[in-house]
Amino acid sequence: MESELPITVIEPSRGWVPVRLSAVWEFRELLYFLIWRDVKVRYKQTVLGASWAILQPFFTMLIFSIFFGKLARMPSDGVPYPLFAYVALVPWTFFAGGLTLSSNSLVANQALIRKVYFPRLVIPVAAVASGIIDFVIAFAVLIGMVVWYGVVPSAHVVWLPALFLLALVTALGAGLWFSALNVLYRDIQYIVPFLVQVWLYCTPIVYPSSIVPERWRPLYAINPMVGVVEGFRWALLRSNTAPGPMLLVSAVAALALLIGGLFFFRRMEKTFADTV
Amino acid sequence: MTMSSDYAIRVEHVSKQFRLGVRQNDFPTLRESIASGVAQAGRTLARLAKPGTPARVERDILQALHDVSFEVRQGETLGIIGSNGAGKSTLLKVLARVTEPSAGRAEVRGRLGSLLEVGTGFHQELTGRENVFLNGAILGMRRAEIRRRFDEIVAFAEVERFIDTPVKFYSSGMYLRLAFAVAAHLEPEILLIDEVLAVGDAAFQEKCLGKMGDVANDGRTILFVSHNMTAMEALCDRLIWMKNGAVIADGPSRDIISTYLNTYVTSRTEQSWPDQSTAPGNEHVRMHATRVRVQDGVIDDEITLSTPLRIEFEYWLADARTQLIPNLYLVNSHGAVVFRTAPTDLTPWQNRGDGRMLVRDSCEVPGNLLNDGTHRIAFSLWRGHEIVYWVDDLLVFDVRDTMEMRNAWYEKWPGVVRPILEWRTESSVSDVRHRVP
Numbered sequence: 001m002e003s004e005l006p007i008t009v010i011e012p013s014r015g016w017v018p019v020r021l022s023a024v025w026e027f028r029e030l031l032y033f034l035i036w037r038d039v040k041v042r043y044k045q046t047v048l049g050a051s052w053a054i055l056q057p058f059f060t061m062l063i064f065s066i067f068f069g070k071l072a073r074m075p076s077d078g079v080p081y082p083l084f085a086y087v088a089l090v091p092w093t094f095f096a097g098g099l100t101l102s103s104n105s106l107v108a109n110q111a112l113i114r115k116v117y118f119p120r121l122v123i124p125v126a127a128v129a130s131g132i133i134d135f136v137i138a139f140a141v142l143i144g145m146v147v148w149y150g151v152v153p154s155a156h157v158v159w160l161p162a163l164f165l166l167a168l169v170t171a172l173g174a175g176l177w178f179s180a181l182n183v184l185y186r187d188i189q190y191i192v193p194f195l196v197q198v199w200l201y202c203t204p205i206v207y208p209s210s211i212v213p214e215r216w217r218p219l220y221a222i223n224p225m226v227g228v229v230e231g232f233r234w235a236l237l238r239s240n241t242a243p244g245p246m247l248l249v250s251a252v253a254a255l256a257l258l259i260g261g262l263f264f265f266r267r268m269e270k271t272f273a274d275t276v
Numbered sequence: 277m278t279m280s281s282d283y284a285i286r287v288e289h290v291s292k293q294f295r296l297g298v299r300q301n302d303f304p305t306l307r308e309s310i311a312s313g314v315a316q317a318g319r320t321l322a323r324l325a326k327p328g329t330p331a332r333v334e335r336d337i338l339q340a341l342h343d344v345s346f347e348v349r350q351g352e353t354l355g356i357i358g359s360n361g362a363g364k365s366t367l368l369k370v371l372a373r374v375t376e377p378s379a380g381r382a383e384v385r386g387r388l389g390s391l392l393e394v395g396t397g398f399h400q401e402l403t404g405r406e407n408v409f410l411n412g413a414i415l416g417m418r419r420a421e422i423r424r425r426f427d428e429i430v431a432f433a434e435v436e437r438f439i440d441t442p443v444k445f446y447s448s449g450m451y452l453r454l455a456f457a458v459a460a461h462l463e464p465e466i467l468l469i470d471e472v473l474a475v476g477d478a479a480f481q482e483k484c485l486g487k488m489g490d491v492a493n494d495g496r497t498i499l500f501v502s503h504n505m506t507a508m509e510a511l512c513d514r515l516i517w518m519k520n521g522a523v524i525a526d527g528p529s530r531d532i533i534s535t536y537l538n539t540y541v542t543s544r545t546e547q548s549w550p551d552q553s554t555a556p557g558n559e560h561v562r563m564h565a566t567r568v569r570v571q572d573g574v575i576d577d578e579i580t581l582s583t584p585l586r587i588e589f590e591y592w593l594a595d596a597r598t599q600l601i602p603n604l605y606l607v608n609s610h611g612a613v614v615f616r617t618a619p620t621d622l623t624p625w626q627n628r629g630d631g632r633m634l635v636r637d638s639c640e641v642p643g644n645l646l647n648d649g650t651h652r653i654a655f656s657l658w659r660g661h662e663i664v665y666w667v668d669d670l671l672v673f674d675v676r677d678t679m680e681m682r683n684a685w686y687e688k689w690p691g692v693v694r695p696i697l698e699w700r701t702e703s704s705v706s707d708v709r710h711r712v713p
Contacts, residue, residue: 011381012378029419033414036410037402041399041401116415117374270375270376
């Protein structure tokens, strides 16, 4: 009977360590509960509750439509500007929220980290994943708008789940780097909001990527959100930009960000409990 | 140490160091990191230029654990004692995989659950019910397991009526009870417990200790850190004693605790002053010797609840003709006077001669009178209502609880005294006599 018990070996680790996603899978129930907690707590004691998930991208869209669409006459690839902006803001809001939450997640959960063992990866993953509900709500409004403007989506919509996954990978990849760094350097919590703001303007949200000269586009698409946003427009709105090569560059960049983030996070992980 | 095959935990030469520099300023900023990098480079340069400069400033490193080795058998309840900062909690954290050791190796056989702090992961905005599930998941319980034990947990915590209320509206007692209840219903093979028993009121503490006893009797392995020696002795088969990050003693609970108490309780069971000029006293009195001991025993015999004591005072009187009455005050560790006593029979004072005289007084305290804990004796000499001489803390001794006749009550026994009294229970069927402490 004794030999059936699993043996855990506790030893100091040195340098780079394997990512061990299997350990995260083992703790999937904890992951589920952390996501559930974050969702549940987010809108407690708010008057408007989950409607915030719609209000935020919707009002941003209104402001953008007035200033960029109407007054600045920004081109929008032949799509009505409000729809053009909102289709970009839905994945963007998910990304920006996920990045912000996950960057702060380890510090926010420091009491847990100092007391209980579990794969630390669970925490930033839960932070990003907790935004999925908000995304779904905002996306429902998007569908309503698509219908309202009489746009008939092409068969490309089947790519939407993959594009959403790309947004998730990007948010998590960046979130892993920043959350681990935030444990050591609290400067990160000031850097991230600023970074999100800059990132917004480096992503074709208020403008179409067609205004970027063709030869610069592959370089431009190293920002994975370029691929996500242009992909959303292409899949839902039949806009004439073919995002093929840009999407490929974005996907590779996002994957590199995630894999690098995973290894960096695991390398830093052993110090979290002592330094957070 | 024997390396048996039925171990649950095996710890081999584990050490752990903290770099204090990082911990002291809670959050280093990038600027500080850059600055300390520059300083480090400066030291490196200085060392190159002038060999002998230390590589790293020594005080930056805290050695929290130092070459710790021990083994815990399956089903054993091991206690860890030691003063604050001895490394007890760090050791549990290493075993719980919360923090990594800097060197050495440990093996844990079986599922390990830890109660390092009650209520970790409770969220104020969530209801009691929601927190039970969340906290259970954090502690490693499966959802089905929590659901199965949910009613039991809520009943144990005595919060049935408020289970759907957010815990921010709970009293601190309710909050702690619920948190402990979740943790207490974990079912790992190995359980790490750190000081959680200092929770709630006496009645709930008793319940917690009872629960722990059940867990231990279940054949599960327990590692237990506490300052409550009474609970430690009752629950643990074996103790290790840590000091400055190292294990300094490992053995049966009873032995370790008495060594520990002898080291930490500065008991003073005997004093003597051969030289009168330096002895405490005044122009009327000079102390000569004093001692407290087990009646018919020797000085080093352990004083327990049941042992009768003899307390002796020897002193010189400058003038034998003054009639002085000795008084003894016995004070407990809370500063309460347990009793004041003085001789009632004054006949020995008659027919005393002139001049200096050595007087020897002794007082007998019966067994089964004092409660356990540290006691101090103040001694005084009176002439009528006038104090001629008074000395505090002349003797300090510890009365030890042998844990007999406690009826599974492990907490501190209340009361200034703890006599064993005759009880009598009558019923219509028969007449039963029994004794209860």
